[in-house]
Amino acid sequence: MADLSIDFAGIKSPNPFWLASAPPTDKAVNVLRAFEAGWGGVVWKTLGEDPPVVNVHGPRYSALLSPDRKVLGFNNIELISDRPLATNLREIREVKRAFPDRAMVVSLMVPCQESSWKAILPQVEDTGADGIELNFGCPHGMSERGMGAAVGQVPEYIQMVTEWCKHYSKLPVIVKLTPNITDVRYPARAAKAGGADAVSLINTINSIMGVDPRSLAMVPSTAGKGSHGGYCGPAVRPIALNMVAEIARDAETAGIPISGIGGIGTWRDALDFLALGAGSVQVCTAAMVYGFKIVQDMASGLSNYMDDMGIASVAEITGRAVPTVSDWRFLNLNHISKAVIDTDKCIECGRCHVVCEDTSHQAITATKDGKRHFEVKEEDCVGCNLCVSVCPVDDCITLRDLAPGEIDLRTGKPVSAEPLNWTAHPNNPMRVAA
Amino acid sequence: MTQTTTTGPDIQAGRLAPADYAQRFADAGDPFTAQQAVLEAERCLYCYDAPCATACPTSIDVPSFIHRISQGNVRGAAQAILSANPLGGMCARVCPTEELCEAVCVRNTQQGVPVAIGKLQRHAVDAVMHLPQSTLFQRAPATGKKVAVVGAGPAGLACAHGLALKGHDVTVFDAHAKPGGLNEYGLATYKTADNFAQREIAWLLGIGGITIQSGWKLDSAAQLDTLRADFDAVFLGIGLGAVNQPALPGSTLTGIRDAVDFIAELRQCSDLSTLPVGRRVVVIGGGMTAVDASVQSRLLGASEVHMVYRRGPEAMGASEDEQTWAKTNGVVIEHWLAPVAFEGEQGAVRAVRFERQQLVDGRLQGTGVFETRAADTVLQAVGQKLATAPWLQGLQLEAGRIAVDAQGRTSLSGVWAGGDCVGGGRDLTVEAVEDGKQAALAIHNTLSSSNA
Numbered sequence: 002m003a004d005l006s007i008d009f010a011g012i013k014s015p016n017p018f019w020l021a022s023a024p025p026t027d028k029a030v031n032v033l034r035a036f037e038a039g040w041g042g043v044v045w046k047t048l049g050e051d052p053p054v055v056n057v058h059g060p061r062y063s064a065l066l067s068p069d070r071k072v073l074g075f076n077n078i079e080l081i082s083d084r085p086l087a088t089n090l091r092e093i094r095e096v097k098r099a100f101p102d103r104a105m106v107v108s109l110m111v112p113c114q115e116s117s118w119k120a121i122l123p124q125v126e127d128t129g130a131d132g133i134e135l136n137f138g139c140p141h142g143m144s145e146r147g148m149g150a151a152v153g154q155v156p157e158y159i160q161m162v163t164e165w166c167k168h169y170s171k172l173p174v175i176v177k178l179t180p181n182i183t184d185v186r187y188p189a190r191a192a193k194a195g196g197a198d199a200v201s202l203i204n205t206i207n208s209i210m211g212v213d214p215r216s217l218a219m220v221p222s223t224a225g226k227g228s229h230g231g232y233c234g235p236a237v238r239p240i241a242l243n244m245v246a247e248i249a250r251d252a253e254t255a256g257i258p259i260s261g262i263g264g265i266g267t268w269r270d271a272l273d274f275l276a277l278g279a280g281s282v283q284v285c286t287a288a289m290v291y292g293f294k295i296v297q298d299m300a301s302g303l304s305n306y307m308d309d310m311g312i313a314s315v316a317e318i319t320g321r322a323v324p325t326v327s328d329w330r331f332l333n334l335n336h337i338s339k340a341v342i343d344t345d346k347c348i349e350c351g352r353c354h355v356v357c358e359d360t361s362h363q364a365i366t367a368t369k370d371g372k373r374h375f376e377v378k379e380e381d382c383v384g385c386n387l388c389v390s391v392c393p394v395d396d397c398i399t400l401r402d403l404a405p406g407e408i409d410l411r412t413g414k415p416v417s418a419e420p421l422n423w424t425a426h427p428n429n430p431m432r433v434a435a
Numbered sequence: 436m437t438q439t440t441t442t443g444p445d446i447q448a449g450r451l452a453p454a455d456y457a458q459r460f461a462d463a464g465d466p467f468t469a470q471q472a473v474l475e476a477e478r479c480l481y482c483y484d485a486p487c488a489t490a491c492p493t494s495i496d497v498p499s500f501i502h503r504i505s506q507g508n509v510r511g512a513a514q515a516i517l518s519a520n521p522l523g524g525m526c527a528r529v530c531p532t533e534e535l536c537e538a539v540c541v542r543n544t545q546q547g548v549p550v551a552i553g554k555l556q557r558h559a560v561d562a563v564m565h566l567p568q569s570t571l572f573q574r575a576p577a578t579g580k581k582v583a584v585v586g587a588g589p590a591g592l593a594c595a596h597g598l599a600l601k602g603h604d605v606t607v608f609d610a611h612a613k614p615g616g617l618n619e620y621g622l623a624t625y626k627t628a629d630n631f632a633q634r635e636i637a638w639l640l641g642i643g644g645i646t647i648q649s650g651w652k653l654d655s656a657a658q659l660d661t662l663r664a665d666f667d668a669v670f671l672g673i674g675l676g677a678v679n680q681p682a683l684p685g686s687t688l689t690g691i692r693d694a695v696d697f698i699a700e701l702r703q704c705s706d707l708s709t710l711p712v713g714r715r716v717v718v719i720g721g722g723m724t725a726v727d728a729s730v731q732s733r734l735l736g737a738s739e740v741h742m743v744y745r746r747g748p749e750a751m752g753a754s755e756d757e758q759t760w761a762k763t764n765g766v767v768i769e770h771w772l773a774p775v776a777f778e779g780e781q782g783a784v785r786a787v788r789f790e791r792q793q794l795v796d797g798r799l800q801g802t803g804v805f806e807t808r809a810a811d812t813v814l815q816a817v818g819q820k821l822a823t824a825p826w827l828q829g830l831q832l833e834a835g836r837i838a839v840d841a842q843g844r845t846s847l848s849g850v851w852a853g854g855d856c857v858g859g860g861r862d863l864t865v866e867a868v869e870d871g872k873q874a875a876l877a878i879h880n881t882l883s884s885s886n887a
Contacts (some may be wrong), residue, residue, distance in 0.1 A: 067477075068473050068474060068476070068477040068505055069474050069477065348541040348542075348544040348545045349482075349486070349541055349544070350480040350481075350482040350483070350541045351482050351483030351484055351485075352480060352481070352482065352483060354483050355483035355484075367483065367484065373484075373486070393480050393545070394545060
């Protein structure tokens, strides 16, 4: 059995699966259930200054659903913990005492002034918590009050608050980043410059779920009005993966521990984040959709995968795929792929044909000898992967890499053995001499 | 002493407890709930040049209507169906979909189970049957042209609807008390429960411009001449008015009747507990009518029903699903037995004598081996044919049916025909609808060009 334990910026955890700071980690009763189910750690729902915030008592969540009502995306307008600070601190202490082997990270959000941070940090440290996470990401409600994403969108503020936290606390500091920015590397660099021990991302994305077709009012609404929420769940995962990878491969932030967040619900999702640079992963939506037991399936899947691959520790996975993430300009433009349709697997739905015909390169037949038949015309195929993406059958359409020397039927030229990227391409007026 | 024998035929009404009739003859269609429909619709892959649409005799754009169901646009789904097939509701109930659209669904290849196209079609059409037709279709401005349609069955109704849509005025003449043809008189009750045939006709007539004249039978050439004189065009959708009745020894015994009569009587019966049925029933034939008669005999309480067919299972007119349905309902299906005589006592049929058959060089031959099946009632369902009538002499026939060209035009100018009374096809409801629809288009084109 593979060892799933991690040491994330000095925070030890029996597995890399943490519950993110969110409704599932608001109370001792929830977190105790989570630890009983097997979660390696939690980030306690964000604490703020007293008096506590007030949440709406109407719809706080809504979902983008598939036709069979699977949750594809999830939207929320819940604020930080709406319970008194003392209650949360007492419960954090009790839970940490009951489960000393689990990671207990406390999320914080107080006004952007040194005195506020100076006041709360010792109280948190006193609970026995293992680390703090600075909530610079919450995009709704709190950001209107100059907190959450309002801080995360200004790198100078990130650096300043991080420095305060490092100054007033010995605990590892994780800075949680907002995706509601243009380039995630700048806030990450600021966190690092401020002394952050780690970053976590992504927080949720500004979102509106839709409109009621009868009333033509935004949904969900509280007494007739809605407010944008934060979007998460499987739909945001590719966005999160890109941001994690951007930080992992940025020269200024490379090597900083990353806790990956965004649409993780299975071991495969977790693997993606780990391989693209994360050292731990945080989960919320999947737990809110299925309950806490999913962590057992995630641990089982990751463990069996690691055994199959001969990987001994989670740390060995972290960042393994990062060197494969590149700027576009370094992609080899001499590489040629062609789609291949396995006619034994083809069910003849014709979707590959019609999408290629209508929207791409007219490179798939519809008939052969007067019969329904779908076959790639290599002389027209540019290897774009659209047909692979829309085919309803697993592994029915694949891309074949042409070997060097093989003739590309589209150009009539042999595939070059020499790589050529845009920086040196003859069509690039700014090319550098090869 | 009135009772001379204790072994007379056992034919009785009221074999069931009163409450059982409604339950047994209730809708067999098991319609989808809204969410089931959406889930099933999601299985449709929206194929390019979809095989299901090609397989449909009326060319319903199946992927589009299914896509619309999954998008919450059930009315749009119904529009897609009904614009291609105005009797899409009945076809959804009686089409052998497993041999047409569903047979070629690509999900068969992938998952072994096709998309339930027929049930989805029913879901969409049933959802709009209560809506005014103007919410689905707009009738073209009146053309002043009049068309006579003879026969208010699927072909005639489809033709009438197509013509009315184009702005023509249509009078539909029908010999029966109620319109609908086989939809009303020839289908098992459970296939068209809750008076669906009449509800569908009521919806169909909502287009406007269609008048139905019931109790009018085309018997003479003079009548046809009058129609041709009084109307700008005539469409004949008269169906098959006669049944095949092999002349066998004993065929005049009581207890032997045509399955179509039995089915019609059952459909029109307001109290099924008054309808007599034999304890042991033998149904002769292998088509849909034989299945409808066999299953309904069982449902009425017959304890033994044998459906006997002279050829093998693959040659049966009844689809595989229909055969399964019959077996599920306790019907014993027997093959390779051809009736040779009816045996009776005191004027009543008591058994059917069969000769076992075999194929020799592709031809059916008796083997000289004889078997007998006991019967209190015998129902014959060995096919229908065009009723011979003097007025037909004016029309060219082909293989015993009215000859038509690709547009449904008969040999008489201004007279079109379609449905079971013309040759070709399998005498399916959906084929009759297509005939009527195509004839309507052809008639419209003819009337439009004569305007010029």
